[in-house]
Amino acid sequence: MTSVAALARPTAPTEGPLAALSVASLVGNTPLLEIRHVRDGVAAGVRMWAKLEGFNPGGSVKDRPALKMIDDGLAGGRLVPGKTILDSTSGNTGIALAMVGAALGYPVKLVMPGNVSLERKRVVAAFGAEVVYSDPLEGSDGAIRLCRKLLAEDPERYFKPDQYNNPANSQAHYETTGPEIWRQTGGTVTHFIAGIGTGGTIMGTGRYLKGQNPAVQVIAAEPEDAFHGLEGLKHMASSIVPGIYHEQELDLKLGISTEDAYAMVYRLGREEGLLVGQSCGAAHVAGLQVARTLREGTVVVLFPDFGDRYLSTNLWLGWRAIEEPG
């Protein structure tokens, strides 16, 4: 059977007004796009699909866990009027929390390393969030530590979603991303590939897909070295390991170089018409490595966002002209 996934945006209701009640209700149901060009060396029996999470209203996959963690906090009475949503983030989660907080009327305070991209700073400011900057040299772990300190100083003032340790993060993907991929591929998915930052995406999605078919292979992409340029991704061996990340649930983990990921971003723009972020480039490098070992299969690679929020970063404004992609 064809496993043609829905290429369209989320299905509009057939009756009633074509309107959503809140941006929160627009989260999820992102399209799956077949990658038809950047698949050199892949057998004809293998189809490659990109799950385009940039279609979420906040522009990234992080809308899913942000919404779920806030919903969970409201349901459990931990987030009540008068409290401020506080978390550490290097960008996309902050944007998602700021967006959902604005939509629900809760103030948001974010701890970000000082070197997050200019676009991210401006987007969270546009949603009205307060930002505290941590030392850029300390990376995201520095933001995690500073956030813990702020919380300890005034614990009653804040609700901390704690994306690194909150099971609702991976649960969001178990309940939405996983079922969407299963449905969009008509149950034919054989390999799922995603980058790891908190690990929420790969844990939750992978768990759901393996529950449907234990043979589905779940593969993580991570920076090959601690010192890297892959925004949103963590090199686990040298990082504070998130509580929700369970490496034993992965079938494979691939280390990707920053240079290869950047080159892939340039290729995806020119050859597929997809302007994406560097973590998408890393994920697709990993996806290709896996796909090239197969004779047949359905490979789904999760693309966390689009690339327009990285135009001011070294990805595009580097030291020299962009080299021709190899």
Next chain:
Amino acid sequence: MAQVRIPTPLRKYTAGAEAVEAEGGTVAALVSDLDRRYPGIRERICDEKGEVRRFVNLFVNGEDIRFLKQLDTPIKAGDEVSIVPAIAGGA
């Protein structure tokens, strides 16, 4: 001697030190001296052609050397050089 601020992921080369000393008349010479003192650190900062890796930013007294003279940017005693990854990592 100039003071060099080391980002967390590169502190494995400096025995955990957040800041170290190195010398050289230019950023290129300073990076070479840094590598002499802390072997292996240069290849994290520069690629095989000797150019600064795309995702690495180097600052001299807070100024991005891309907008100065890049690797030829002069260094004098007491300058502060920071090595900062262009991205924040995490999620």
